[in-house]
Amino acid sequence: MNKALIAIDKSHSFRVYLAITTAMVEDARKIHNTSPLATAALGRVLTGTGLMGLQLKNNQDKLTVQFKGDGPAGEILVTAGGNGRVKGYISNPDVDLPLSDRGKLDVGGAVGKGTLTVIKDLGLKEPYIGKIDLVSGEIGEDLTAYFFLSEQQSSSVALGVRINTDYTTLAAGGMIIQMLPDANPDSVDALEKLLNEMNPISSLIEETVKQSAGKTEEAIIDSLLARIFNTLPDEFAVERLEYREICWDCDCSVERLEQVVISIGSKDLTEIIEEDEKAELICQFCGTKYHFDKEHLETLLKESMQKEGKNNVEGF
Numbered sequence: 001m002n003k004a005l006i007a008i009d010k011s012h013s014f015r016v017y018l019a020i021t022t023a024m025v026e027d028a029r030k031i032h033n034t035s036p037l038a039t040a041a042l043g044r045v046l047t048g049t050g051l052m053g054l055q056l057k058n059n060q061d062k063l064t065v066q067f068k069g070d071g072p073a074g075e076i077l078v079t080a081g082g083n084g085r086v087k088g089y090i091s092n093p094d095v096d097l098p099l100s101d102r103g104k105l106d107v108g109g110a111v112g113k114g115t116l117t118v119i120k121d122l123g124l125k126e127p128y129i130g131k132i133d134l135v136s137g138e139i140g141e142d143l144t145a146y147f148f149l150s151e152q153q154s155s156s157v158a159l160g161v162r163i164n165t166d167y168t169t170l171a172a173g174g175m176i177i178q179m180l181p182d183a184n185p186d187s188v189d190a191l192e193k194l195l196n197e198m199n200p201i202s203s204l205i206e207e208t209v210k211q212s213a214g215k216t217e218e219a220i221i222d223s224l225l226a227r228i229f230n231t232l233p234d235e236f237a238v239e240r241l242e243y244r245e246i247c248w249d250c251d252c253s254v255e256r257l258e259q260v261v262i263s264i265g266s267k268d269l270t271e272i273i274e275e276d277e278k279a280e281l282i283c284q285f286c287g288t289k290y291h292f293d294k295e296h297l298e299t300l301l302k303e304s305m306q307k308e309g310k311n312n313v314e315g316f
């Protein structure tokens, strides 16, 4: 389990969503066996989407974030719930590029040019869908632009992933600073200065964790919050509102995959049963394999035909 927290400044000008996601990103790395560059790219999207999930009002609300660029990483897709559960995948987990000019993993180059789509399922009839052109493919900048262009919300998103020499995840985390309506204009200037002078969030997490041996996760994230915001003037001092949890979790199940099989349609399903007599489906998110034998497929074929019959009646 990773900890996140939500905080607000004294003048109620901005809210902070802060998370340390090292364990979550490491879980994803192990499942998808990602290269360091893929770990950084997927890890940033997992963290950013997880933070956005904290902004959802209800536990059962869901959010999908899709980066579709023309770079060698391919598509990166992550979903998060209001309950802090996050899962995702990257099309090319082996992606590898030379380090950027600044000696960093070239996430922007791996993602390339393309679009960012955000789908929010808030339990209403239609989901909310927002789509923008990618700014840099560096993920944090793209999400910042998404908030501004698609939600008319002034937010700043910082995300970071550091990799160990043995390719495991050393430190990962992120922060969203969300400006609130009627924010004190001075707070905008103060935050701009703070963000300009701030070290990368992954370094701050690495240092904070190093200096916090034996401390609880709550105490560690409290120290991180203090470390980031301690230079702000007193009137904008940040105060913690609540701790939240954020973690990797794939909720796939036989029942869910049965629905996928049914949606293939009776015509194609009949063909699969006649030709292969079985089917194997692999969850894209966690790699779990689901086997369907002939008998199971025939049951699902019946359900599929029933469904199609019903749709036809409704169609008339």
Ligand SMILES: [Zn+2]
Pocket (backbone or CB within 6 Å): 250, 251, 252, 283, 284, 285, 286, 287, 288
């Ligand atoms: Zn799964």
